[in-house]
Amino acid sequence: MSPEKRMKELELSEPKHTILKIGGSVITDKKGELAARTQVIDRLAGEIQRANAKNLIVVHGGGSFGHPTAQEYAIKDGLKNPNQIIGFAQTHHLMTVLNGLVMDSLIIHNVPAVSVTASSCVTTEKGRINHFEDAALKMLLKIGAMPVLYGDAVLDSKLGFTIVSGDQLVSTLATRFNTERIIMGVDVDGLSDADPKNENARIFAHLTLSEAKRLQGRIIKPTNNDVTGGMFGKIAELLPAVEQGIPVLIANAAKPNLVYRVLKGEKVEGTLIEKE
């Protein structure tokens, strides 16, 4: 079949997408510096390959790669003096290094994964995505490739530059593309009413939108070096997607086989947030 014919055929289908976020704290050790958990990355790549999910978009966070440099140079706050420019360049570069490890692993597992660089196709206004050039991304999905995005240092029309979190990318993608569900792979078992690292914390199996909003008010904004807001930022980013009727599952991607199982459509432990 000629490429032209094939592209016309592909034009006709408009499937629903799954967005899988893999948290920076899953694939890196946030206590270290540039401490990638390469065995976890490899395991997750294997799970993605075995699940053989179609119409999947993957987004990953920055963990110990992006955050420390972004914080050192206050990239999120914008361009205040020229000395920050090298910090902007470094933050983006370190994110490409982490992404490179993820892509290496996916390609080795024969997954047709193609990285999409947010800083090349996304710009923000005061930290919020106001321009997302998604022509390439759409075509990747159409030909059957798996786009992989990641939180990144991006250009901002008012601030000069800032940080766009993986979570903001997930939310933007979900509301632009025909999205069936969002899977947030984190390093805890779900949303809970106490510190999730605390053994007695109760994990919510299901939350409605209004329950999630009430819970959000009780979670304290993190003051550590997570420049993208941790679990608080995650909920704030994702509620608009839930509002549009897209279910969000927050589940523990650090647990072997969980990502595989959820991609296969199995019911797994975690917090499911739905509109009602």
Place this chain on the structure above:
Amino acid sequence: MSPEKRMKELELSEPKHTILKIGGSVITDKKGELAARTQVIDRLAGEIQRANAKNLIVVHGGGSFGHPTAQEYAIKDGLKNPNQIIGFAQTHHLMTVLNGLVMDSLIIHNVPAVSVTASSCVTTEKGRINHFEDAALKMLLKIGAMPVLYGDAVLDSKLGFTIVSGDQLVSTLATRFNTERIIMGVDVDGLSDADPKNENARIFAHLTLSEAKRLQGRIIKPTNNDVTGGMFGKIAELLPAVEQGIPVLIANAAKPNLVYRVLKGEKVEGTLIEKE
């Protein structure tokens, strides 16, 4: 100064840019597979840092990283069967690996270099760039960062995918941005009337547009695995820029200090192509 104020100030200046292309055959050994010349990359990064050139855009080629896989899967010809998708993913990934080595070296030399991924912001129609989302690129230049692009596997509206050469990127950038000059860093001393690897080949120090066109007709299209057309493709890509009055210098970037000298504005050996 607030980021908002700083951005308004930067808005006012519209400087002329220099585009530096570094050929894939300079930074890789095309006879090997994934054979990066890391010492050459490091030397060139040092030269770029020492020259401290402002308003510089760097573009590099694929050499032994992109070309063999692109050829194996016939990526340039477009999507004919689903087995090629992994080849498309691999070609892009290998280019990001080579680009990663270039960026590592520039960042280590404290150059505020930021990679711009063509496959994320460029799409083509039948192999020619018809859409170049350059908002991020423009803002990078504005804040004083140095964009680095590279030949890449890209999405194509008619073919599904194809290859965009570093040379086509150079030509597109030159005609879109306010460009002062193009420096084509290759692994020979310039354009010649015979095989440039032949000791008796005479290098043209200066060519007018019409002389270059006549010469082009005498260069035989390569049949080896350079999927982007080698020196023949280079001239064909660049003549439109020359036609717009942008001078193009073809010079030997494999020679130590040549890139440094040319960025400093010194006259160096090589072929200068000018409109008249």
